[in-house]
Amino acid sequence: MHDTSKQTAEHHHSPPQGFLWTHVFSLDHKVIGKQYYFLSLAAVLIGMILSWLVRFHLAWASVAIPGLQHLSQVGAPGGIITPEYYLSLLTLHGTLMVFFVLTTAPQAGFGNYFLPIQIGAEDMAFPRLNMLSFWVTFVGFVVLVSTLFVSDGPPISGWTAYAPLSAIGSDAGPGLGTGQVLWVISIGIFCIGSLLGALNFIATTLDLRAKGMTLARMPYTTWAWFITAVLGLLAFAVLLPACVLLALDHLGGTSFFIPGGLVVSDKLQPHSGGSTLLWQHMFWFFGHPEVYIAIIPGLGITSHILTATARKDLLGGTRVLVGCMVSIAFLSFMVWGHHMFISGMNPFSSLVFSVPTLIITIPASIVTLNWIGTVFGARLRLHTAGLFAIGFISVFVTGGLSGFFLAQPSLDIYLHATYFVVGHFHMVMGVAAIFGMFAGTYFWFPKMFGRMMSEPLGKLHFWVTFIGVYCIFMPMHYLGLAGNVRRYSAFVDDYLAPLIPVHKFITISAFVTGAAQLLFLFNLFWSMYRGKKAEENPWQATTLEWTIPSPPPFDNFGGRHPVVYRGPYEFGVEGTPDDFVMQDSPEQPAKS
């Protein structure tokens, strides 16, 4: 047997003293995980309010929103959003949600908190780097939100920042000068934070596993965070130089992404020779893996919680799930062109990108069938976390199905940049990942804060949200098929006017669903201080995070070195007092 004292020697750091060092500049992965979580919470609140503004404007374009003129006199004179300001708000909504919510909470938030615990480590491999990643990300967030308060607001170029619109500067529209530069800086900073985080996650998973924690015994969530970290390490490494080049187009007089002879706002632009497609290639080479960076932690969390809900291991087990996640991750680097079918790229390349895109549906379907097979015939313990995990399967399937259509160039020519796409990616990337976060929150809250969340409130939150998101995003598919193009701020054309009632329905649904999120916020903060005290293992789950007190002590295992004797999900074991065996339980269960 190896001496495990060496493992801890290098990483041991004693508990810090004082508020500043325990809550702000903490090296403890648990505190950093919570910091990421609350950063995402702030981002998602701002993002949600922005989406309300956007939705309100789409349904009632001529009705003033009281007080909005104080945010931007130019953008919303008299409280009525101008078409340009509509795009500004939309850009900020998308950027906040994709980067600071979907990329941040499921991976950096929950991952930071639970990856070391689930593998039996006392911290991440590089605690200082971990703290640095968070604060770098935080600075990125502040820079991004500051675009709201600069002269002409956030950029109007969308979260994809397509060139040349994003590269020319303020001639091309509001927010494209200072706002766009701040956007590029913010995302560049975010890349650095994500790269450092990804490096840390991979090193931790490979190096700090407790004795007996073989790769095959790692929980599904650990696998998901590990695979996501690999994706992040490779994908953000491309977005970072892309951001630098875009910034140079603004500040250095280069024309990487700006073609020659461009006349914008009656001015001939002093650029020549650049390629707008180059930005799209670089952006989507990052952008498609990014979609899986957002969703793979959700796959892991759903699988993890489903076992405790269904009281049995996932059908197919680790090998199939991990195999599928790895193939999805691998394929994600070969499909970026499916975002560019109508970009003017060679039509033959469309075919090349379409085929691997359709192949992704195979591992995705296998995972889905495994989930359904697991739930089938099980005696479900439907706590709120389990409901959200099952809800995840539903929205993942719904959102995934529309992907079949968009993956085919012939159909995408019609559907591209319509509300069909908006419905698709919100469902499969946005809502599914958010459901993963909700499931994770309800499941792990007792461990993180030592108290239970209210189940009745949670269930109410689930049902309103579940029905609400379908009311919001299903009609969008219909709108898209009817030819409703996205990024229009108002629908005045003859063929779009009859669709306004549908938009009103979506907006009202969005407000109702949004109100349910306030219920969640109340539940979250109320339970943090007033909730029932949580026991060590409230869900009768089997992995290592449930073998330690709630909340865990500073070094997670209280100086103990956990030893793992079995797989992560041994449920339904006969001859045990309960129906499950913990991962660190050395007793040999009676084989029936």
Next chain:
Amino acid sequence: MSELEVAVTGGQEIWQGGESPYAIPSKKLGMWLFIVSDSITFGAVLFCYAYLRLASPDWPTPFRLASIENATIMTFVLLSSSVTMVAAVEAAKAGRIAASVRWLGATMLGGVLFDILHIREWLGLIHEGLRLGQNPWGSGLFGAAFFTLTGLHMTHVTIGVIYLCIVAIGFRRGKFTSDDVEISGLYWHFVDLVWMFIFPLVYLLSARIR
């Protein structure tokens, strides 16, 4: 292996935990992961360079014989600094601290010399009219792509020199181990390797020699 473990695992070896799954300590693994990520970053910028070059009908070929000679000397200097780096790691592993620090010094010297030659090259080109946005020879994108790519690499060399300096001082004072010297060596060799892509793709392919 205890009886209990034999009972549970059926006698198979199980993961023993600890720092070195594949005999790689965390720090070294971290450096390897950084190198993986950074090589993708360089790959993206090289891809950009190639893409823009292919898309431009008038890509300039401004490097005269003197430039190519200069770049060849730079390559030789950088490659030699990799050799001294190997010697530094070798000496560190053997516990010859003073020798290791001397070799690290030689490596740093190579890096500084490389930077000086490189900046001389830049200044020469700037003097001839090369700017970020334009140049007298052809596509204005050349300057943008050239300065970005070589500038990124020069930044890496410069950071490398500072990094080696910190490692050398720390190693002499006993703050760092021979492993830290080896890890800094990984970085240095990586930066060297990147240059082996830049030299032919940027300089040799854009030479103007009659």
